Amino acid sequence: MDRLGTVAVVGVGLIGGSIGLALRARGLAAEVVGVGRDLASLQQARERGVIDRATTDLSRGVAEADVVVVCTPVGRIAEDVRHAAELAPRSALITDAGSTKRGIVEAVERSSPRAAEMYVAAHPLAGSERSGSAFARADLYQDRVCVLTPTARTASDRLRRAREFWAGLGCRIVEMGPAEHDEVVAYTSHLPHALAASLAAAVPADWHPLAAGAFRDGTRVAGADTELWTAIFRDNRGPLMNAVAKLQDRLSSLKYALMNDDEESIRRWWSDARARRLLFEAQQPPEA
Amino acid sequence: MDRLGTVAVVGVGLIGGSIGLALRARGLAAEVVGVGRDLASLQQARERGVIDRATTDLSRGVAEADVVVVCTPVGRIAEDVRHAAELAPRSALITDAGSTKRGIVEAVERSSPRAAEMYVAAHPLAGSERSGSAFARADLYQDRVCVLTPTARTASDRLRRAREFWAGLGCRIVEMGPAEHDEVVAYTSHLPHALAASLAAAVPADWHPLAAGAFRDGTRVAGADTELWTAIFRDNRGPLMNAVAKLQDRLSSLKYALMNDDEESIRRWWSDARARRLLFEAQQPPEA
Numbered sequence: 199m200d201r202l203g204t205v206a207v208v209g210v211g212l213i214g215g216s217i218g219l220a221l222r223a224r225g226l227a228a229e230v231v232g233v234g235r236d237l238a239s240l241q242q243a244r245e246r247g248v249i250d251r252a253t254t255d256l257s258r259g260v261a262e263a264d265v266v267v268v269c270t271p272v273g274r275i276a277e278d279v280r281h282a283a284e285l286a287p288r289s290a291l292i293t294d295a296g297s298t299k300r301g302i303v304e305a306v307e308r309s310s311p312r313a314a315e316m317y318v319a320a321h322p323l324a325g326s327e328r329s330g331s332a333f334a335r336a337d338l339y340q341d342r343v344c345v346l347t348p349t350a351r352t353a354s355d356r357l358r359r360a361r362e363f364w365a366g367l368g369c370r371i372v373e374m375g376p377a378e379h380d381e382v383v384a385y386t387s388h389l390p391h392a393l394a395a396s397l398a399a400a401v402p403a404d405w406h407p408l409a410a411g412a413f414r415d416g417t418r419v420a421g422a423d424t425e426l427w428t429a430i431f432r433d434n435r436g437p438l439m440n441a442v443a444k445l446q447d448r449l450s451s452l453k454y455a456l457m458n459d460d461e462e463s464i465r466r467w468w469s470d471a472r473a474r475r476l477l478f479e480a481q482q483p484p485e486a
Numbered sequence: 487m488d489r490l491g492t493v494a495v496v497g498v499g500l501i502g503g504s505i506g507l508a509l510r511a512r513g514l515a516a517e518v519v520g521v522g523r524d525l526a527s528l529q530q531a532r533e534r535g536v537i538d539r540a541t542t543d544l545s546r547g548v549a550e551a552d553v554v555v556v557c558t559p560v561g562r563i564a565e566d567v568r569h570a571a572e573l574a575p576r577s578a579l580i581t582d583a584g585s586t587k588r589g590i591v592e593a594v595e596r597s598s599p600r601a602a603e604m605y606v607a608a609h610p611l612a613g614s615e616r617s618g619s620a621f622a623r624a625d626l627y628q629d630r631v632c633v634l635t636p637t638a639r640t641a642s643d644r645l646r647r648a649r650e651f652w653a654g655l656g657c658r659i660v661e662m663g664p665a666e667h668d669e670v671v672a673y674t675s676h677l678p679h680a681l682a683a684s685l686a687a688a689v690p691a692d693w694h695p696l697a698a699g700a701f702r703d704g705t706r707v708a709g710a711d712t713e714l715w716t717a718i719f720r721d722n723r724g725p726l727m728n729a730v731a732k733l734q735d736r737l738s739s740l741k742y743a744l745m746n747d748d749e750e751s752i753r754r755w756w757s758d759a760r761a762r763r764l765l766f767e768a769q770q771p772p773e774a
Contacts (some may be wrong), residue, residue: 343698386696399736407660411612416707421763425753435744445685452680459720461720471708474689
């Protein structure tokens with residue numbers, strides 16, 4: 199893509215910070231402005247080279263932006279997009295990095311025609327159980343999928359520019375509707391987080407000495423930020439409830455087979471799951 | 487410990503192979519004999535330096551053994567211990583590496599006073615989703631917990647020698663009763679495996695492109711061997727059913743909070759789990 203002028207990153211945590219680092223490392227923008235509420239932490243991010251300039255004033259941050267990337271928690275994104283649309287140049291692209299899409303897209307499209315025209319919803323599938331710009335990495339998005347969820351109201355030039363922007367950070371672009379996105383990530387991301395937390399809480403600390411690799415890996419993401427995941431779960435509660443119910447059904451099948459000591463059913467229950475996992479492994483890029 | 491003479495490893499897969507490698511790397515035994523059913527794979531293990539000598543004849547394998555380590559699948563261990571007790575010198579220590587303990591210990595103690603006296607049940611908490619001696623590693627047991635589950639019938643000298651044997655491989659020793667062991671590992675190991683398999687099976691392959699780190703880590707152990715895990719689940723089906731039910735209760739709590747969009751309950755549900763996971767992390771050795 200052509201080199202961008204100013205890119206405003208609203209919310210400079212792990213996600214926004216990694217976008218800033220990637221833009222600067224790749225020389226994709228003339229300037230990366232970080233916008234946040236805490237000037238001290240923004241200045242730390244600037245000192246670490248995550249952003250070029252820091253401001254707590256959204257208006258000043260986006261006034262000359264070619265691109266505004268909203269990286270705030272999912273509960274705040276729609277409002278931040280709406281404000282950015284009022285304050286940024288009419289020609290700007292506004293995109294985001296939220297883990298859910300349907301509610302955000304609906305709220306933005308309800309808010310104003312201007313915001314609806316400027317905005318392309320995005321979800322780069324990368325993150326970490328850590329938070330804060332101190333953990334930001336320039337390669338966080340390299341070879342990761344970024345889902346774009348355009349609607350009938352999305353401007354075609356903004357969609358093209360959003361594809362270029364996220365591809366420029368190293369992402370592979372996938373496109374689908376916002377509701378479909380939310381249904382899929384309920385299974386592929388939110389359910390794994392719910393299971394990790396369930397497992398972590400189910401095992402008394404006294405028993406930790408007998409917990410090895412399966413427990414360690416199975417609970418890793420339970421260390422993620424509470425406010426972040428409370429907001430994601432709430433925002434996607436319908437699809438997540440369905441995914442949890444489906445998972446409970448699979449556990450019930452296992453329990454029933456165990457109750458009857460039904461060797462063949464236990465074997466099939468395991469081998470079906472194993473086949474799916476081996477398929478997933480075979481689909482991964484070699485470095486993953 | 488004093489250097490051992492002959493150690494017989496019965497079942498030379500990932501687990502038995504790693505014991506052989508560790509014994510040889512540390513010079514703990516004069517000779518490591520591998521006993522198995524498939525001579526070709528035993529000879530491959532010998533060529534890779536996993537064992538010194540290979541035989542398919544249990545009698546010849548254990549005839550001069552100081553220690554016999556039974557590393558066969560859990561469904562076969564009690565029978566293999568019983569045979570080894572008949573064929574090995576009366577003074578030998580027999581131990582095992584099975585993931586469950588109560589059923590095995592009861593079967594061995596029922597089988598003969600001689601076997602009961604020679605046997606100390608063990609469960610080294612190390613493994614892999616891979617199987618076969620080709621994946622064996624000399625450091626598989628380094629700094630791992632090995633649970634010994636002696637009973638009132640366990641000979642005290644054998645218990646002392648079992649502690650020395652497993653500590654010699656690098657393990658930290660923990661002791662508890664066989665039934666308590668099975669209850670704990672139902673939560674710390676078997677439940678994580680059941681969840682990994684449930685999650686792997688719940689996500690359609692079409693959706694794999696939208697699956698990232700949480701799914702990858704959460705399903706890793708679902709790639710483990712079907713026969714191994716069918717046998718473990720069957721052997722520990724009572725405690726595992728309880729653990730699965732408890733996990734389902736936690737998922738139901740989440741579903742209920744989601745249904746009511748009860749922000750405070752969702753937040754507490756997540757933060758309780760997060761606190762437990764952070765405690766687990768803090769307890770791990772730095773290299774883990």
